Amino acid sequence: MxxxxxxxxxxxxxxxxxxxxxxxxxxxxxxxxxxxxxxxxxxxxxxxxxxxxxKLRGAYNMISQLSDEQLSRGVVCASAGNHAQGVAYSCKRKDIKGVIFMPEITPQQKVKQTEMFGNGNVELVLTGDTFDDCLREALIYTEANGMTFIPPFDDFRxxxxxxxxxxxxxxxxxxxxxxxxxxxxxxxxxxxxxxxxxxxxxxxxxxxxxxxxxxxxxxxxxxxxxxxxxxxxxxxxxxxxxxxxxxxxxxxxxxxxxxxxxxxxxxxxxxxxxxxxxxxxxxxxxxxxxxxxxxxxxxxxxxxxxxxxxxxxxxxxxxxxKEKSLLYEGLKHYFIVRFPQRPGALKLFVTNVLGPGDDITRFEFIKKTSRENGPALVGIELKNAEDYPALLQRMEENRFNVIEINKDATLFEYLV
CATH class of the missing domain: 3.40.50.1100 (Rossmann fold)
Known part of the structure; x- marks a missing residue:
């Protein structure tokens, strides 16, 4: 290079x-x-x-090169989870103090693993919505306490x-x-x-x-x-x-x-x-x-x-x-379905609209006071993505008024 x-x-x-x-x-x-x-x-x-x-590789490589004085004051890091575990393991191995900042949305599995690897040598601080948010807090804490910051990526060590x-x-x-x-x-x-x-x-x-x-x-x-x-x-x-x-x-x-x-x-x-x-x-x-x-x-x-x-x-x-995969693959679709005000409309939907490989995975009336004839949120999982046009065609043939929620990001976020 x-x-x-x-x-x-x-x-x-x-x-x-x-x-x-x-x-x-x-x-x-x-x-x-x-x-x-x-x-x-x-x-x-x-x-x-x-x-x-x-992440353990970079964390330990840097911590192992700190001076005795730096090690005695302890280290700080910011991490979405994996770097945190590497630093925690290193702190336990070196028997030094570590303060680890993680976003509040960090999966609990990563939080618990960090605590386990630190095993008494680390303190966890959950703050902010993103890595960048907790990074800012970690740097402020590092400066205020005279500790050494262990970057998750931007350090040559x-x-x-x-x-x-x-x-x-x-x-x-x-x-x-x-x-x-x-x-x-x-x-x-x-x-x-x-x-x-x-x-x-x-x-x-x-x-x-x-x-x-x-x-x-x-x-x-x-x-x-x-x-x-x-x-x-x-x-x-x-x-x-x-x-x-x-x-x-x-x-x-x-x-x-x-x-x-x-x-x-x-x-x-x-x-x-x-x-x-x-x-x-x-x-x-x-x-x-x-x-x-x-x-x-x-x-x-x-x-x-x-x-x-x-x-x-x-x-x-x-x-x-699984949900994100099905949506990406075109196998799961959500609709607002306005059922016709006629007897047996729901039964007609199930028997005449759904294909042999289709499955209703979610069904709820949006207006709780208008059951049986109000709009409903319907989730349908297909066996093959290619079956979707035929599903829409059967909805139209049977006079079901539908809104395709997958195509409307605002509606999808609000309803699904």
Whole structure:
């Protein structure tokens, strides 16, 4: 990598610091995906890391280089969950104090895991709606208490630690041709990508972000690090309004392509990895595999590695994940149905409108005082997305007046 930042990055030294601390995670050949995309696809399983994500690497690499005085005062971090667990584990391992700021919307699974890994050495502060909100509070607290802030991505020591994913990768597969990496703040892509570009200059590096939080793509397109005003927080491990300055400078040089994928498609990937490969991933951990459809032509007949960055998925989110997947795949639709004021209208709807593979998943009258003849909210799940036009046609033929809520974002958010 031909950049001034190269002098700051010593991945071999970071690898040695992490020996005995992090787990050398598996690089698994995936036969299903390889057959589907006509190439060799390997999954780097950072979901199998001790804290179930790669974030431990960067956190421990930085904390292990602090002075005794800094360690005695303790550390602070801000995190959507995975970096928090890495810092908590490091604090316990080093027996130092840590104060960890997390957004209030952080899944409970990640909060409890952070408490478990810290095991008395860390204090948790839940604040703000996004990572960027809690980051501001964490920096104020750090300054006020004379502690050391451990950045989740924008520090060369953090980037070095994340780059050790690449050191392991090349030990297991010396000649990869394409690497597909999730991007949130950019620490993994900057570290892993820098190491691999140095070792294999011709390697192709592809970054992937959620469609609702394209902070790196926006910055690359504009040619400068640019903060987004609003983001979709669903892919919480990769939903940041602004990537790091250091990570942006590196990624701008090394990335060969930058993609975004819809959140609903990410959900479909999560379900398929679980059902077909018995792999539990969080939304950010599914980004790389989700992007494969978009790069099918680029990866044909090549050796491809997808980074599974984390597996901290709260089981309580699975209903939401399934719902988003069904909506994205065109298998679930919501309607406001105004039933004709004639006897047996509801029975007619069930018998004449629904197809043999269709199922009503939700039914409630909107006006509680007008049951049987008022408008109703109806959710229908289809067996095949292609059945939808026929469903609409049968509604029209049987004189049911309907509003398609899926096509109206305001109505959908209000009613569903």
């Amino acid at each position: 031909d950049t001034d930042t190269q002098v700051h990055l010593d991945f071999d030294a970071a690898y040695n610091r992490l020996k005995g601390v992090v787990r050398h995670t598996a690089l698994e050949y995936n036969a299903r995906l390889s057959a589907k995309y006509e190439c060799e696809i390997y999954l780097k399983r950072e979901d199998q890391q001790i804290v179930r994500s790669y 953090t980037i070095e630690g994340q780059g050790t994913v690449g050191v392991e990768l090349l030990q297991d597969l010396p000649n990869p041709e394409v690497i597909v990496m999730p991007i949130g703040g950019g620490g993994l892509a900057a570290g892993l990508g820098s190491y691999l570009k140095d070792q294999i200059p011709g390697i192709k590096l592809i970054g992937v972000e959620p469609e609702g939080a394209p902070s790196m793509l926006t910055s690359l397109t504009k040619g400068e690090n640019t903060a987004l005003t609003d983001i979709d927080r669903f892919v919480d491990g990769a939903a940041v309004k602004r990537v790091g300055d250091k990570t942006f400078a590196i990624c701008r040089e090394i990335l060969d392509d930058m993609l975004t994928v819809p959140e609903g498609k990410v959900c479909t990937t999560i379900l398929r990895l679980y059902n077909e490969d018995a792999i539990v991933v969080e939304p950010a951990g599914a980004l790389a595999v989700t992007a494969l459809d978009a790069i099918r032509d680029q990866i044909k007949c090549k050796r491809v590695v997808c980074i599974i960055s984390g597996g901290n998925n709260d089981i309580e989110r699975m209903a939401e994940i």
